[in-house]
Amino acid sequence: MSFTFERIYWQTYLNEVYSYLHHHPETSWQEQATTSFLQRQLSQLGYQTTTFPDCTGVVGEYGNGVVTVALRADMDALGYREGEATKAIHACGHDAHMAMVLTAAAALKQNPANCRIKIIFQPAEEVGAGALKLIEKGVVDEVDYLFGVHLRPVQELAGGLAAPAIQNGAACILQGEIRGRSAHGARPQLGINVIEVAAQLVQMLQGLHWNPLQPASIKMTRLWAGNASANIIPDRADFSLDVRAQTNQQMQELKVKINHLAVSLATAYGATITLQPGADTPAAEISDAAQEILAQAIRDTLGEKGLAPPVLTPGAEDFHYYTCRRPQVKATMLGLGCNLQPGLHHPEMTFEEKYLIDGAEILARALYYAATNSYIGRYSLCQKNC
Known part of the structure; x- marks a missing residue:
């Protein structure tokens, strides 16, 4: 045939x-x-x-x-x-x-x-x-x-x-929430500014390391925080992370690292950070x-x-x-x-x-x-x- x-x-x-x-x-x-x-x-x-x-x-x-x-x-x-x-x-x-x-x-x-x-x-x-x-x-x-x-x-x-x-590669969207404490802008010592926590999270994510022979990336792609009045320290932020890895095993390793980082950062600031999985596509x-x-x-x-x-x-x-x-x-x-x-x-x-x-x-x-x-x-x- x-x-x-x-x-x-x-x-x-x-x-x-x-x-x-x-x-x-x-x-x-x-x-x-x-x-x-x-x-x-x-x-x-x-x-x-x-x-x-x-x-x-x-x-x-x-x-x-x-x-x-x-x-x-x-x-x-x-x-x-x-x-x-x-x-x-x-x-x-x-x-x-x-x-x-x-x-x-x-x-x-x-x-x-x-x-x-x-x-x-x-x-x-x-x-x-x-x-x-x-x-x-x-x-x-x-x-x-x-x-x-x-x-x-x-x-x-x-x-x-x-x-x-x-x-x-594998792709995962993590939906996150940061909870802090609201305060007057004139008294920042009384609050926990979630924008500062989010900014630190972005910096710390860039410090994560993985096998350089396996492409991967972590980006914050969405961030919402703040109030109608600009003199209020915000107590809540919502964000999204786009996570990419070339293999499914590597993706699991990155998720573990991100969760550990979030726990450590929240403890340091006295805030809470929660992460929920969104779309998750395998390699x-x-x-x-x-x-x-x-x-x-x-x-x-x-x-x-x-x-x-x-x-x-x-x-x-x-x-x-x-x-x-x-x-x-x-x-x-x-x-x-x-x-x-x-x-x-x-x-x-x-x-x-x-x-x-x-x-x-x-x-x-x-x-x-x-x-x-x-x-x-x-x-x-x-x-x-x-």
């Missing part, structure tokens, strides 16, 4: 799908029109579709077999303030991800394999909650191989290159087997010169909940170079659309190879520096 991909034919389909999705962005948990569009497309392709009464998103299924292979694309756009209104913009490439996955799903119908195919369109990636919701619904319980995709900034991958894995746990399959799919699509090493990035991605919560799933994400700039999440982000057809073919090949074992013996991770 061999895989075929009619690039000229599927290019037209991909362009039409991408154009619609790009011009109809919807933010997290609001992807109703996107869900309806994708469900119609999957149904027309012959997939059995499932939607959910309590959330957006759609899953398409086709075929039967011992092996279940799946593709996943995120659906949500980002919201940006424009005057008094919020405008949704696909500034993270999710419109491209959906277009590539849907095109791959279409192409797979022309390459029958003895397997069960799942096409997963997942909502709410940007708020780190969509994957967890679909996991609760059992979407990946029977999945053997799972492949995702994400466009990469030009600083990570140039156009025409593709990586068989994205080593995303990537990549399957060697899935990476090997994806690497072969890249080579067969782009040639040897198009295969890049795995991308190491501090950015988080809720795709990795699938493997953390369901360890039996063998998963990896395709990193696609498309000369994307100035960067992800920039409201004026642009990329070269001509590379999307490469991503669609790579994804379709990867699923076909996983289903048929036709990649075995053709590639070994030890043969490449990836």
Whole structure:
């Protein structure tokens, strides 16, 4: 059995799908029109579709077999303030991800394999909650191989290159509160100024150390304190910390250090500092087997010169909940170079659309190879520096 991909034919389909999705962005948990569009497309392709009464998103299924292979694309756009209104913009490439996955799903119908195919369109990636919701619904319980995709900034991958894995880091938002004691501004010795405590917390966080070979960062990204009158020493401050680490173990170590620091600082000032976890996204746990399959799919699509090493990035991605919560799933994400700039999440982000057809073919090949074992013996991770 061999895989075929009619690039000229599927290019037209991909362009039409991408154009619609790009011009109809919807933010997290609001992807109703996107869900309806994708469900119609999957149904027309012959997939059995499932939607959910309590959330957006759609899953398409086709075929039967011992092996279940799946593709996943995120659906949500980002919201940006424009005057008094919020405008949704696909500034993270999710419109491209959906277009590539849907095109791959279409192409797979022309390459029958003895397997069960799942096409997963997942909502709410940007708020780190969509994957967890679909996991609760059992979407990946029977999945053997799972492949995702994400466009990469030009600083990570140039156009025409593709990586068989994205080593995303872990990300955690800690919501904090500082309690002090209010006093008149003329009598500071009677109060505990929470702004001074917050300022000291920022300085002490910068003094934390970790293995310099593992990227990490801790930033205070939100701080609110003070009263309507400027001559009152404030007794309460609310803040947020954005914590990044390259591995899940390192993230746990940072959380312990932050908590110890907060306890010590509160004791020194006579204040109280409480920390509550917010969004918490795990670092990537990549399957060697899935990476090997994806690497072969890249080579067969782009040639040897198009295969890049795995991308190491501090950015988080809720795709990795699938493997953390369901360890039996063998998963990896395709990193696609498309000369994307100035960067992800920039409201004026642009990329070269001509590379999307490469991503669609790579994804379709990867699923076909996983289903048929036709990649075995053709590639070994030890043969490449990836």
